[in-house]
Amino acid sequence: MSSPPLEHRRTLKLTLAYDGTDFAGWQIQPQVRTVQGTIRDVLERITGEPVNLIGSGRTDVGVHAVGQVASFETRSPHGCELFQRALNAELPHDIAILQVEEAAPGFQARRFARRKRYRYVIHDAGARDVFARRYCWQLPYRLDDGAMARAAQVLVGTHDFSSFESSGSPRESTVRTIYALDIARPRVERPFELCLEVEADGFLYNMVRAIAGTLVQVGRGVQSESWVRDVLEAQHRPVAGPTAPPQGLFLLWVGYE
Amino acid sequence: MSSPPLEHRRTLKLTLAYDGTDFAGWQIQPQVRTVQGTIRDVLERITGEPVNLIGSGRTDVGVHAVGQVASFETRSPHGCELFQRALNAELPHDIAILQVEEAAPGFQARRFARRKRYRYVIHDAGARDVFARRYCWQLPYRLDDGAMARAAQVLVGTHDFSSFESSGSPRESTVRTIYALDIARPRVERPFELCLEVEADGFLYNMVRAIAGTLVQVGRGVQSESWVRDVLEAQHRPVAGPTAPPQGLFLLWVGYE
Numbered sequence: 233m234s235s236p237p238l239e240h241r242r243t244l245k246l247t248l249a250y251d252g253t254d255f256a257g258w259q260i261q262p263q264v265r266t267v268q269g270t271i272r273d274v275l276e277r278i279t280g281e282p283v284n285l286i287g288s289g290r291t292d293v294g295v296h297a298v299g300q301v302a303s304f305e306t307r308s309p310h311g312c313e314l315f316q317r318a319l320n321a322e323l324p325h326d327i328a329i330l331q332v333e334e335a336a337p338g339f340q341a342r343r344f345a346r347r348k349r350y351r352y353v354i355h356d357a358g359a360r361d362v363f364a365r366r367y368c369w370q371l372p373y374r375l376d377d378g379a380m381a382r383a384a385q386v387l388v389g390t391h392d393f394s395s396f397e398s399s400g401s402p403r404e405s406t407v408r409t410i411y412a413l414d415i416a417r418p419r420v421e422r423p424f425e426l427c428l429e430v431e432a433d434g435f436l437y438n439m440v441r442a443i444a445g446t447l448v449q450v451g452r453g454v455q456s457e458s459w460v461r462d463v464l465e466a467q468h469r470p471v472a473g474p475t476a477p478p479q480g481l482f483l484l485w486v487g488y489e
Numbered sequence: 490m491s492s493p494p495l496e497h498r499r500t501l502k503l504t505l506a507y508d509g510t511d512f513a514g515w516q517i518q519p520q521v522r523t524v525q526g527t528i529r530d531v532l533e534r535i536t537g538e539p540v541n542l543i544g545s546g547r548t549d550v551g552v553h554a555v556g557q558v559a560s561f562e563t564r565s566p567h568g569c570e571l572f573q574r575a576l577n578a579e580l581p582h583d584i585a586i587l588q589v590e591e592a593a594p595g596f597q598a599r600r601f602a603r604r605k606r607y608r609y610v611i612h613d614a615g616a617r618d619v620f621a622r623r624y625c626w627q628l629p630y631r632l633d634d635g636a637m638a639r640a641a642q643v644l645v646g647t648h649d650f651s652s653f654e655s656s657g658s659p660r661e662s663t664v665r666t667i668y669a670l671d672i673a674r675p676r677v678e679r680p681f682e683l684c685l686e687v688e689a690d691g692f693l694y695n696m697v698r699a700i701a702g703t704l705v706q707v708g709r710g711v712q713s714e715s716w717v718r719d720v721l722e723a724q725h726r727p728v729a730g731p732t733a734p735p736q737g738l739f740l741l742w743v744g745y746e
Binding site: 249250251296320325326327328330359360361362363365367 | 506507508553577582583584585587616617618619620622624
């Protein structure tokens with residue numbers, strides 16, 4: 233058995249989308265269907281090698297991605313387009329490989345990620361939408377998006393976001409920088425669709441969902457706009473609003489240097 | 490045991506939407522999850538009576554509805570709004586009751602339906618869309634929508650549509666009147682989304698899907714525009730294109746006198 237020489241190793245970067253509904257999240261776990269495990273298995277069949285597939289970060293059960301990024305090393309000589317075609321042909325229909333690129337040697341999707349952007353989608357129409365239910369948080373009351381947008385601005389910048397971190401994921405630091413936090417109803421023909429978009433240098437565990445759950449308290453009038461500052465300053469998770477459900481969350485984009 | 494007197498019977502008309510993906514179609518069948526069976530069971534719990542729920546027509550496995558209509562008789566004194574709230578509270582999230590109305594005595598959703606409108610949705614972008622896959626037919630090639638729209642016009646009017654009827658559903662007549670057949674890309678921001686809308690006085694089994702599958706042959710250049718006339722005149726199903734898959738089909742609207 234002869235392997236190609238070590239110098240033939242290359243690093244490939246995948247950009248991919250998935251419908252998170254029927255996955256137990258990104259990360260490989262025994263006995264359950266995960267995005268990482270599903271793609272890794274197909275890559276191992278295509279390359280005939282063991283593959284260590286590394287994502288830019290985990291997404292939870294039910295969370296979607298429009299632009300997740302992952303990387304792996306391989307000795308396979310296949311071109312990027314052939315990789316993309318072979319992956320899409322073999323993967324189930326709730327994963328789509330959008331791009332395969334040759335990356336610089338040593339590139340790694342998690343370590344080199346510098347920014348991420350998430351969208352959280354809420355429907356605040358009274359009637360439930362059977363076609364959107366997998367892809368948004370449906371609320372039975374109207375939200376004041378202006379109040380939510382104003383209240384959100386206190387979160388932009390560099391802060392300790394302990395109040396917006398779920399337990400179970402100890403990190404060295406709970407300080408992150410939010411570059412933008414926009415709240416809008418982007419589609420004229422769907423006035424009940426409210427999108428929250430957050431871009432930051434990194435996110436604590438469940439941070440976007442805790443921010444969404446907190447701002448909804450303001451949007452429905454249960455809390456005042458200035459309360460969000462109190463929540464941020466408390467640095468204590470129970471002070472904030474509830475964690476919004478996973479199906480409204482989309483990883484949009486991961487930025488590298 | 491005393492029942493309310495017979496003169497207290499009323500007829501209610503439901504307008505409803507469903508995501509057909511996880512149903513074995515509209516019609517009640519033993520051992521499987523159907524839309525009719527799911528709603529009927531909830532109605533029997535709410536009213537405490539046996540309920541005969543009649544839809545405007547069946548939809549197949551995987552076919553969706555935005556405006557299906559159904560009717561039933563009941564002795565329940567509950568108001569329409571209370572019926573709607575109770576149904577939506579008890580039904581699974583892939584069915585939504587949009588309206589409950591008092592109907593004229595003797596109204597029946599199937600017998601009195603005079604027109605129906607269906608939409609068939611196709612995506613002809615190269616990349617697959619993981620969020621749309623349950624709600625459209627994804628094709629890996631571009632379609633010439635102008636050619637499809639021109640070719641479709643021969644089907645408008647009163648014709649024998651035998652060429653567009655799947656076997657297995659004998660009917661008295663295979664003549665139907667199509668009032669409109671429109672093909673468009675309705676959303677500027679989604680140029681790969683092609684919608685075919687057909688309104689007729691009734692539809693043969695799989696008729697919209699056979700029309701969609703036939704027009705796609707024209708759109709991809711496999712057949713000429715004038716071929717659709719040959720198909721119509723042949724009155725023979727094998728001459729037409731394949732039956733398009735169910736997940737692109739939506740029952741939009743049912744019209745009554």
